[in-house]
Amino acid sequence: DAGITQSPRxxxxxxxxxxxxxxxxxxxxxxxxxxxxxxxxxxRLIYYSAAADITDKGEVPDGYVVSRSKTENFxxxxxxxxxxxxxxxxxxxxxxxxxxxxxxxSRLTVL
Amino acid sequence: xxSVSQHNHHVILSEAASLELGCNYSYxxxxxxxxxxxxxxxxxQLLLKYFSGDPLVKGIKGFExxxxxxxxxxNLRKPSVQWSDxxxxxxxxxxxxxxxxxxxxxxxxxxxxx
Numbered sequence: 001d002a003g004i005t006q007s008p009r010x011x012x013x014x015x016x017x018x019x020x021x022x023x024x025x026x027x028x029x030x031x032x033x034x035x036x037x038x039x040x041x042x043x044r045l046i047y048y049s050a051a052a053d054i055t056d057k058g059e060v061p062d063g064y065v066v067s068r069s070k071t072e073n074f075x076x077x078x079x080x081x082x083x084x085x086x087x088x089x090x091x092x093x094x095x096x097x098x099x100x101x102x103x104x105x106s107r108l109t110v111l
Numbered sequence: 112x113x114s115v116s117q118h119n120h121h122v123i124l125s126e127a128a129s130l131e132l133g134c135n136y137s138y139x140x141x142x143x144x145x146x147x148x149x150x151x152x153x154x155x156q157l158l159l160k161y162f163s164g165d166p167l168v169k170g171i172k173g174f175e176x177x178x179x180x181x182x183x184x185x186n187l188r189k190p191s192v193q194w195s196d197x198x199x200x201x202x203x204x205x206x207x208x209x210x211x212x213x214x215x216x217x218x219x220x221x222x223x224x225x
Contacts, residue, residue, distance in 0.1 A: 031211055040217065043215040043218075045212060045214060058212060094211075094213075098162065098205075099157045099160065100145075102156070
């Protein structure tokens with residue numbers, strides 16, 4: 001089915017470990033985004049990408065790395081996870097009308 | 112950098128009450144504005160958007176919003192809420208023709224009493 005899929009949906013890891021959250025879209029949208037959702041902070045933009053091999057920082061990029069070698073994939077990597085990165089992470093792509101289409105989210109717990 | 116302020120963090124209403132959720136943004140140029148809704152346990156979905164034209168926009172499920180440029184506001188309204196409107200509502204903005212970042216407010220949790 002067309003849409004955005006995120007994996008894993010749930011992840012528990014330990015401080016200092018590397019974690020990669022995957023995001024795949026089937027629409028071939030140019031723009032893709034990573035947000036984190038935390039109580040009291042709403043959604044905060046981590047990174048976004050305008051096309052393959054073009055990425056840019058959002059509001060809270062520290063501690064995260066992204067890549068976009070293919071249009072359909074936009075993985076987010078936490079190189080050395082910290083407890084403050086415990087959050088729900090949403091990937092989104094932007095359609096031609098400007099609407100964002102969100103994935104189901106990845107709930108990450110860092111112990 | 113643009114920012115979005117949502118004044119009400121938590122709103123509790125009874126069914127059939129009228130709703131207005133405030134949203135203000137900080138950018139002085141041309142903007143695109145959005146309201147998204149997140150039902151419990153689900154991802155965000157678009158309620159409505161404003162790019163240009165009529166400042167009163169209508170969205171899904173009876174929601175509407177009014178863009179008032181002089182007040183940098185884009186408030187969400189619904190004349191009569193239902194229990195199924197219980198959700199979290201997010202206002203979002205991006206600067207038209209400048210960059211492609213879409214910035215969200217902190218959200219408003221709406222709880223409708225049956």
